[in-house]
Amino acid sequence: MTGAASQSKRPNPVPMTILTGFLGAGKTTLLNRLLRDPALAGAVVLINEFGEIGLDHLFVEKIDGDMVMLASGCVCCTVRGDLVDALEKLLRDRDNGRIRAFDRVIIETTGLADPAPVLHTLMSHPYFLMRFRLDGVVTLVDAVNGAATLRAHPEALKQAAIADRLVLSKTDMLDDDEKRRAFAELTHRLAEINPTARVLDAIKPIGAADLLNAGLYDPETGSLNIRAWLNAEALEREACGVCGEVHDHDHAHHDHDHAHHHHGGHDEAIRSFCLTSAEPLSLDACGLFLEMLRSAHGPNLLRVKGLIALSDDLERPLVIHGVQHVFHPPVRLSAWPDADRRTRIVFIVKDLQATFVNGLYRAFAGQPAVDTPDAAALGANPLAPRSGGLLG
Numbered sequence: 001m002t003g004a005a006s007q008s009k010r011p012n013p014v015p016m017t018i019l020t021g022f023l024g025a026g027k028t029t030l031l032n033r034l035l036r037d038p039a040l041a042g043a044v045v046l047i048n049e050f051g052e053i054g055l056d057h058l059f060v061e062k063i064d065g066d067m068v069m070l071a072s073g074c075v076c077c078t079v080r081g082d083l084v085d086a087l088e089k090l091l092r093d094r095d096n097g098r099i100r101a102f103d104r105v106i107i108e109t110t111g112l113a114d115p116a117p118v119l120h121t122l123m124s125h126p127y128f129l130m131r132f133r134l135d136g137v138v139t140l141v142d143a144v145n146g147a148a149t150l151r152a153h154p155e156a157l158k159q160a161a162i163a164d165r166l167v168l169s170k171t172d173m174l175d176d177d178e179k180r181r182a183f184a185e186l187t188h189r190l191a192e193i194n195p196t197a198r199v200l201d202a203i204k205p206i207g208a209a210d211l212l213n214a215g216l217y218d219p220e221t222g223s224l225n226i227r228a229w230l231n232a233e234a235l236e237r238e239a240c241g242v243c244g245e246v247h248d249h250d251h252a253h254h255d256h257d258h259a260h261h262h263h264g265g266h267d268e269a270i271r272s273f274c275l276t277s278a279e280p281l282s283l284d285a286c287g288l289f290l291e292m293l294r295s296a297h298g299p300n301l302l303r304v305k306g307l308i309a310l311s312d313d314l315e316r317p318l319v320i321h322g323v324q325h326v327f328h329p330p331v332r333l334s335a336w337p338d339a340d341r342r343t344r345i346v347f348i349v350k351d352l353q354a355t356f357v358n359g360l361y362r363a364f365a366g367q368p369a370v371d372t373p374d375a376a377a378l379g380a381n382p383l384a385p386r387s388g389g390l391l392g
């Protein structure tokens with residue numbers, strides 16, 4: 001068979017949703033609700049334990065020890081050990097006809113897990129990149145305990161920071177002033193950490209359609225849904241005119257030393273901002289910019305999503321998507337998604353200043369700010385990463 005013929009037989013990448021949230025946040029409760037939704041009849045759900053999710057009333061058929069078919073048609077599968085092994089087995093079973101073709105995968109992570117390694121697996125595994133496409137991250141947050149959990153547990157902060165959808169559970173339990181205060185603190189904090197995520201209330205009717213298709217690809221139109229995916233507008237509305245950093249209204253009076261002191265003893269280090277620039281980058285400069293960010297500040301880049309204008313062909317921007325040091329292979333678009341031709345990159349970061357990232361971009365765009373190195377100086381640094389990295 002020729003390469004082209006074998007390529008044409010390759011199934012379309014299957015969308016994949018990550019369902020995360022801290023211990024007891026309500027992941028299983030939400031999943032149990034979703035599994036009845038006919039929109040998920042063709043889905044496979046990867047969970048930790050069958051017992052946890054109380055499948056008895058939905059169960060119809062055991063496929064093998066780790067896999068059951070539910071009344072809705074959805075397949076439920078427990079992950080023992082390694083996620084990579086479980087996904088490889090899933091693809092083998094599908095390709096060999098042991099299970100029917102599925103049109104979506106949902107992975108429920110354990111409550112204590114940092115979800116970033118799951119995303120890394122999907123973004124960097126060469127075979128999974130062909131067979132799956134990351135649709136989105138849905139994070140459950142407990143309305144009553146969420147504020148305290150975010151304060152005490154860095155994993156919970158990360159789960160909220162990388163979400164495309166934030167689902168607030170237990171909003172029916174806000175029955176006294178103390179709980180309502182905690183909830184107000186939580187919603188304020190979530191808006192600081194991740195203003196681009198869509199926030200939903202779990203006690204309202206939530207269906208698969210509200211949570212799925214949060215990614216780049218729009219299955220309705222078959223096109224890339226960049227604006228909704230990026231949701232840069234949520235940040236641009238709030239961006240500070242002086243430093244480009246995002247502040248909520250309480251902090252509009254900040255000084256410009258970028259020491260943003262929040263009240264209430266929060267972990268202030270997580271913040272989000274949108275880098276916006278009318279200046280394109282050359283391919284080399286773009287490779288260096290991303291590689292420098294990734295290699296020097298990878299652990300601090302909780303999530304980076306963006307569209308970069310490239311000077312070699314101004315009509316064809318580059319889509320980037322990274323979680324910490326791992327970036328999905330960048331995708332060159334055939335055209336801009338709208339009339340806005342500016343580079344727009346949404347950053348959710350820990351301990352990293354917007355001024356630093358903006359300055360780095362300006363240096364590579366040939367517009368170094370006063371007292372900052374230009375691209376030649378940055379590139380001449382023998383410790384700097386070589387160009388080409390992320391862009392091959």
Ligand SMILES: Nc1nc2c(ncn2[C@@H]2O[C@H](COP(=O)(O)OP(=O)(O)OP(=O)(O)O)[C@@H](O)[C@H]2O)c(=O)[nH]1
Nearest residue numbers: 022023024025026027028029030111169170171202
């Ligand atoms: N009142 C109320 N209770 C809820 C809601 N969502 C979940 N719960 C309850 O909270 C508890 C924990 O919910 P789970 O769905 O098991 O949470 P989980 O995130 O899967 O928990 P782990 O698997 O332990 O991490 C259960 O007793 C649920 O019934 C909600 O919206 N309102």
